[in-house]
Amino acid sequence: MDRLSPNPREVVAGLLGDGRLLHACAERDMGAVFRMLNARGVSTRRIAAAVDITQGRLYDYMNGKSRVEKLTLFEQIADAFHIPGHLLGLARRSWEPAPTTAEHERTDRPPPDGDDLVAMDHFRSADRQTGGGRLYGAVVRHLSDRVAPRLVDIGSGPQVFAAAAALTEMAGWMAHDSGHDDRAAQHFACALPLARTSGDFPLAAHIAASSSHLALETGDVAAAVGWARTGLELAAQGPRIPALTARLHTMQARALAVASQRTPATHALEAAHRDLEASPAADHPWLSPFDAAALASESALILRDLELYDDALSYAEQAVALREAGRARSLALSRISLVDVHVRRGDLDSAVSVGHDLLSTSPTLGSVRVVQQLDGLRRLLEPHRGYLPVREYLARFDDARHARMLLLADLIPPSPGGTTA
Known part of the structure; x- marks a missing residue:
């Protein structure tokens, strides 16, 4: 065995918060997984030995000439590198912790970790006042140092994946606020599979709304509409949170307004107002607030793009009046x-x-x-x-x-x- 080659399990542990690995696992693209390990210093000899295949076969997988198909080989790969079974569509592996509650008995999202919530609140409060450019590095370091190592801790549960998703989405917003939209898109792409893994559908829908916003800001109107619809589908699978669906309808309305789709944009905006006004706010620890001020601000933009300037003015003035100092x-x-x-x-x-x-x-x-x-x-x-x-x-x-x-x-x-x- 190569002594200088890093331990592949440690490498995988550091990648469990990386959307590229999660996507490769979801697609069962083991060639991509092997390439990621090799790119991080794990020798091809060590990879091949760990999963009991020849280096020639490994090269075929890595070069896309063939794909892993046999269930037994997927199981060998999961066990060799400690990839959680659910990421590959497998049963829970023998080395994984047993759940405290059976999956079919879970009816609500897992409770969040208190320290992660405190960190999230501190970052969110500072971001509102100072902007994301000053905080982006701190959030990324917190994710790397405090959250990612716990994704493979045998005592950790789905709430750690929810924390990782929420903080990764926050990093995406800070990257966007810093002018790095490509980096923001990468963070959002990483956050969504983490939220799905946690089983927190509202959080996944919230991330889809952020992806819709970013797509609109970068000029991809079709993607903005698509992400808003995806978010509404995800939100429908979890507990009803009116502020969340209001935000998603708003993102949909904004994209449709830019596309000059007046009637569907108006209907989506009306749905947003109905959702936010009809029900009291439902609590969710990881979602950033979407309140009357946010809806007023977005409504002004939608109505401006629809060239309804008098209505836009009313909402723009309301948004300024509602914003806290x-x-x-x-x-x-x-x-x-x-x-x-x-x-x-x-x-x-x-x-x-x-x-x-x-x-x-x-x-x-x-x-x-x-x-x-x-x-x-x-x-x-x-x-x-x-x-x-x-x-x-x-x-x-x-x-x-x-x-x-x-x-x-x-x-x-x-x-x-x-x-x-």
């Missing part, structure tokens, strides 16, 4: 939407008035998303610079942006030669 990023985004609607309605004086309020946004707010939307707002105002109040505002805006970019230089590289990104 302690939620700097949400308040800034709501004000940006309000200025946007004022401009589209031709009310430049109101746009400038709210725009001045935006300049008070903390310059240290570590949100690339806010900076990008502020720059988009500047582009919207630029054609109106012939109007003196707009021209004066843009001069103040550029001064404030320069100061902001200096303070956020560690997060946002300055764009070459201009005030707009």
Whole structure:
């Protein structure tokens, strides 16, 4: 046996929070699993010996020339590398812990780990005020150091997979807030199979809603609609949480509005309002809140895209009024939407008035998303610079942006030669 080759069980343990491994297992693509092990230093000789196959056969699997088909070989692979049986569609392996409650008796999600919830709440609270750019590394380290090792602990239950899913989804949002949408998509892709493994359908639906939002932000309207529908299907399999289904209907409405599908977008938005207003909030430890302020903010965007500007204005003003002072990023985004609607309605004086309020946004707010939307707002105002109040505002805006970019230089590289990104 190769002495310098790492222990494959330890390598697998470190990969159980990786969506690529979970996807490969779900597809029963053992060639992909073997490639991942080899890429992390496990020699092909050690892999072949562990599962009792020749290196030639191993190379065939790794190169996609053939696939593992026999049940006995799947069992050998699971036992050799300690891949939990359910990930490969197998019965619980002899080395796995026995469940404290039979699977068919589980009617509710598992209780969350208290330490993970405390960490989640702390990260969430700080993120609302300081932005994801300052916290992304801390969340990823927490996942790597505190959560991932417990995914293979024989004493751990489904709640650990739920914690891993929730924190991975949070890392995705922080990556998105930092301007790294590709990285955000990878985190969301990792989070969903973890949530499915935990058996927490509301959490899985929540992650699908996040994927819908990201798809819309990156211009993939069809994927945004698809993810919202997937989320609604997942939500229907778990306990009813009106705020969750309201968020999913809202994401669906946003994508349909961008696609100029007026009637279905309106129906989806109406469903969101009905869900949020008809029932009291149901508690779920891992879901970030979707409240009246969030719905008002999203409604303003939907109605703006449908060119119903008077209705959009009403919701945009409501969103600003409902936002707490302690939620700097949400308040800034709501004000940006309000200025946007004022401009589209031709009310430049109101746009400038709210725009001045935006300049008070903390310059240290570590949100690339806010900076990008502020720059988009500047582009919207630029054609109106012939109007003196707009021209004066843009001069103040550029001064404030320069100061902001200096303070956020560690997060946002300055764009070459201009005030707009």
